[in-house]
Amino acid sequence: MVSSFTAVLRKDLLLEVRGGQSTVALGALSLLVLVVLVFAFNPGGGEQGAEAAAGALWVALVFSGMLGATRAVSAESENGCIRALLMSPLDRAALYAAKLAAAFIFMAVAEAASIILMVLFFNLEFDARVMRLVPAVLLGALGFAALATLLAGISSRLRGGDLVLPLLAVPMFVPALIAGVKASASALGGAPSSEFAIWLKVLVAFDVMFVAAGYLLFEYVAREE
Amino acid sequence: MNGRGVRLGLGLVAGALMLAALYMVFVYVPTEADQGIVQRIFYFHVPCAWVAFVSFALVAIAGIFYLWLGQQVWDDLGYAAAETGMVFCTLVLVTGSIWAKPIWGAWWTWDSRLTTTLILWLLYGGYLMLRAMAGDSEQGARFGAVVGIVAAIDVPIVIVSVRLWRTIHPAVLVTRQGGHGLEDPRMVATLLVALAAFTALFIWILCLRFVTLRMHTRLGALARSLALAEAAAQDS
Amino acid sequence: MDNLSYLFAAYAIIFAVIFGYVLFIWRRQVALEAELRAMEARMRALDEAAVATKAARFRAGS
Numbered sequence: 001m002v003s004s005f006t007a008v009l010r011k012d013l014l015l016e017v018r019g020g021q022s023t024v025a026l027g028a029l030s031l032l033v034l035v036v037l038v039f040a041f042n043p044g045g046g047e048q049g050a051e052a053a054a055g056a057l058w059v060a061l062v063f064s065g066m067l068g069a070t071r072a073v074s075a076e077s078e079n080g081c082i083r084a085l086l087m088s089p090l091d092r093a094a095l096y097a098a099k100l101a102a103a104f105i106f107m108a109v110a111e112a113a114s115i116i117l118m119v120l121f122f123n124l125e126f127d128a129r130v131m132r133l134v135p136a137v138l139l140g141a142l143g144f145a146a147l148a149t150l151l152a153g154i155s156s157r158l159r160g161g162d163l164v165l166p167l168l169a170v171p172m173f174v175p176a177l178i179a180g181v182k183a184s185a186s187a188l189g190g191a192p193s194s195e196f197a198i199w200l201k202v203l204v205a206f207d208v209m210f211v212a213a214g215y216l217l218f219e220y221v222a223r224e225e
Numbered sequence: 226m227n228g229r230g231v232r233l234g235l236g237l238v239a240g241a242l243m244l245a246a247l248y249m250v251f252v253y254v255p256t257e258a259d260q261g262i263v264q265r266i267f268y269f270h271v272p273c274a275w276v277a278f279v280s281f282a283l284v285a286i287a288g289i290f291y292l293w294l295g296q297q298v299w300d301d302l303g304y305a306a307a308e309t310g311m312v313f314c315t316l317v318l319v320t321g322s323i324w325a326k327p328i329w330g331a332w333w334t335w336d337s338r339l340t341t342t343l344i345l346w347l348l349y350g351g352y353l354m355l356r357a358m359a360g361d362s363e364q365g366a367r368f369g370a371v372v373g374i375v376a377a378i379d380v381p382i383v384i385v386s387v388r389l390w391r392t393i394h395p396a397v398l399v400t401r402q403g404g405h406g407l408e409d410p411r412m413v414a415t416l417l418v419a420l421a422a423f424t425a426l427f428i429w430i431l432c433l434r435f436v437t438l439r440m441h442t443r444l445g446a447l448a449r450s451l452a453l454a455e456a457a458a459q460d461s
Numbered sequence: 462m463d464n465l466s467y468l469f470a471a472y473a474i475i476f477a478v479i480f481g482y483v484l485f486i487w488r489r490q491v492a493l494e495a496e497l498r499a500m501e502a503r504m505r506a507l508d509e510a511a512v513a514t515k516a517a518r519f520r521a522g523s
Binding site for chain 2: 171206220
C-alpha cells in the first residue's frame with residue numbers, strides 16, 4: 001500500500017515539476033485574493049491590521065485550496081487515465097492519501113508565498129510572530145486538503161459539479177477556519193500563547209477527524225461503474 | 226411500507242400533542258419577566274432546533290447503513306430526513322431572527338447557537354443541491370451518504386469552535402443568553418410538551434416523505450421490468 | 462402592541478411552512494399513485510395480450 005501511495009504521489013509531483021502549473025496557479029490566485037482583500041478592508045496597523053491580515057491569509061488559503069484539490073484529483077482526467085488508474089488493483093485509501101499529499105504540497109507552497117505577500121501587503125514585520133503562524137497554516141492546509149480532496153472526488157464526477165465543492169467545503173471548513181484565523185491573529189498580535197494553543201488543538205482535532213474520514217470514505221467516492 | 230392507518234395514527238397523535246402544546250404556550254405558561262410575550266417564541270423555536278439536529282444525525286446514520294448494506298431503503302430514509310430536517314432548520318433560523326429583533330434590536334446575532342444552526346443549514350443545503358445535481362442515480366445516493374456522514378462528523382467540532390469563538394473573543398453584538406435558565410416549572414413543562422409535539426410531528430412528516438420516496442423507488446423498478454416485458458412481448 | 466405582531470409572525474410562519482411542506486408531500490403522493498395506476502393498466506394490457514396470443518396459438522394448433 002505504501003508503494004502505491006508513493007507511486008501515485010511521485011507521479012503527480014513529477015507532472016507538476018515537469019511543467020504542471022498548479023503551484024503557479026495557486027500562488028497567483030492567492031496573490032489576487034490578497035490584493036482584493038487589501039482593497040476591501042483598507043487595513044491600518046496594529047491589532048486591527050493583524051486581524052485583517054490573518055483573515056486575508058485564510059481566505060487565500062481556502063480559495064487556493066479548492067483549486068489545488070480539484071487539480072490534484074483531476075490529474076488523470078485527460079485521456080481517460082482515471083479509468084486505467086481505477087482498474088488497477090490500487091488501494092483506494094492509498095489513492096486518497098496520495099491525492100491528499102499532492103494537494104497539501106501544492107497548498108503549502110502557495111501558503112508560503114501567501115505569508116510573504118501578507119507581510120508585505122499588510123505592513124507587518126518578518127519576525128518571530130510570523131514564524132508562529134506556520135504551524136497554524138500548515139495544520140489548516142492539511143485539514144482543508146483532506147476535506148477538499150474527498151469532496152473534489154465527488155464534484156469532479158458530476159456534470160456541473162464545480163459548484164458542489166465550494167458549497168460543501170466552506171461550511172464544513174468553518175471550525176478550522178475560525179481556529180486558524182484566531183490562531184493567526186493571536187500569533188501576529190502577540191497574544192498569550194495559551195489562547196494560541198487552544199486554537200491549535202482545535203486544528204489538530206479537525207485534521208485528525210477529516211483525514212480519517214477521507215481515508216475511510218474515499219473508496220465509496222472513487223468507484224467507477 | 227407504512228400502512229395508511231399508521232400514518233393517520235401518527236398524524237392524529239402529532240396533532241393532539243400540538244394542540245396541547247399550543248394551549249400551554251398561549252394560555253398556561255406565565256409571561257417571562259424580562260422579554261415579555263415575545264419570549265413565547267422560544268417554546269417552538271427550541272424544538273425546531275432539536276428536530277433539525279436529530280434529523281441531521283439520522284441522515285448520517287442512514288448514510289452509514291446505505292454504504293454498508295447497499296439497500297436503497299436506507300438512501301430513501303436519508304433523503305427524507307435531509308429534506309425534513311432542512312424545513313425545520315429553516316424554521317429555527319426564521320423564528321430565531323423574529324425573536325432576536327424585538328429583544329436585541331437586530332435581525333441576526335452571531336451568537337453561538339444561531340451561528341451553528343446557520344452552518345447546519347448550509348450543510349443541509351449543500352446535501353440537497355448535491356442530490357439534485359446527481360439526479361436519481363446510485364452515484365447520487367452514494368455521494369449523498371458520504372457527504373451526510375462527513376457533515377455529521379463536522380457538526381460537533383463546529384459547535385465547539387463556534388462556542389470558543391464567542392467566549393474567548395467577546396461578542397461585539399450582545400449575545401442571547403440561551404434561554405435555558407427557566408425559573409418557573411411551568412415553563413419547563415411547556416417546553417417538554419412542545420418538544421414531544423415536535424418530535425411526533427417530525428416522525429409523522431418523515432414517514433410521509435419516506436413513503437413517497439419508497440413508492441418512487443418501487444415504481445422505478447416496476448417501470449424497468451414493465452419496459453422489458455413489453456419489449457419481449459413485441460418480439461414474440 | 463408590536464411584540465404581539467412578532468409573536469404572531471413567528472407562529473404563523475411555523476404553521477405556514479409545515480402546512481406547505483405537508484401539502485407538497487401530499488401532492489407527490491397523488492402523482493405517484495396516478496403513475497402506479499397507469500402502470501397497473503399497462504400490466505393488465507400485457508396480460509391480456511399474452512392470453513390472447515396463447516389462445517390464438519392453441520387454436521392454430523401449433
